[in-house]
Amino acid sequence: MPEAKRIDGKAFAEGLVNRITRAVAELQARHGLKPGLAVVIVGEDPASQIYVRNKGERTEASGMRSDTHRLPAETSQDQLLDLIADLNADPGIHGILVQLPLPDHIDSSAVLGAIDPDKDVDGFHVVNAGRLAVGLPGLVPCTPLGSVMLLKDQMGDLTGLNAVIVGRSNIVGKPMAQLLLAESCTVTVAHSRTRDLPALTRTADILVAAVGRPEMIKGDWIKPGATVIDVGINRVPSADPEKAAQGKTRVVGDVAYAEAVAVAGAITPVPGGVGPMTIACLLMNTYTAACRSAGLDPALPDA
């Protein structure tokens, strides 16, 4: 067996961001409309701070407006809801993202439910989950959306393929199942209570790993030639014991890449696979929301 093709999500995301950047310039020139994204972060979690800074820089680099609201960890739920109400009413803001996780004293579903569904660029509002489930236009969660774009680019028509998704979260597993069902795959959603998971994953033409457990999916869990999408981003101690002792870390996926690459037909690496697509799709959703707010077609120009 030849080694699996490495699916370059970083390069694909760059191409997508280029198309979004051109579309944003055109929207501004023709209609005087500049898409605006508000990112809200509560508390000081260092990893979250890095993601949020990254999102802000990417948003501005693509020609859109980016407002970041950094709130202290003690912020009350009512204060957060007041900010969301202001952002819902702000005509210059087309997308609202509240960084998760939120502190324990805040009810996340109450907060997500307060976002105007047409500004919900994460696609986490129940209205958008419902639209996706019944096939209505809405805003689709970024990670599954980006993953399916990579799959279609890699495999073309997905009709009739067996897809196994490991993980049933509302933000990845469930929306991924809806998107693959819409592509006419035969979809199975596996989770921590699934019996004989390795036997099930070995039936998958498309295997999506979204569990958040470092390198859980082994090489012999994969059907030879399958396409593997690794959604996991897990920070683990460095492989070098000396560096690990100094507290150095590295990022690995939910798939044991070195084993999997010998069996799969194609596989996304971590980093450089799904992660960059998540951010590109956030920009795409913000552009989409801005176009729809003005009654314009959000289709992107070709590559």
Ligand SMILES: Nc1nc(=O)c2c([nH]1)NC[C@@H]1CN(c3ccc(C(=O)N[C@@H](CCC(=O)O)C(=O)O)cc3)C=[N+]21
């Ligand atoms: N409301 C909300 N929406 C989110 O979309 C959201 C969130 N909250 N909370 C935190 C997670 C995390 N997240 C990532 C996005 C991109 C990369 C990414 O691009 N990673 C790079 C670099 C990885 C690295 O080296 O650390 C890669 O995979 O290549 C990572 C993580 C979005 N999140």
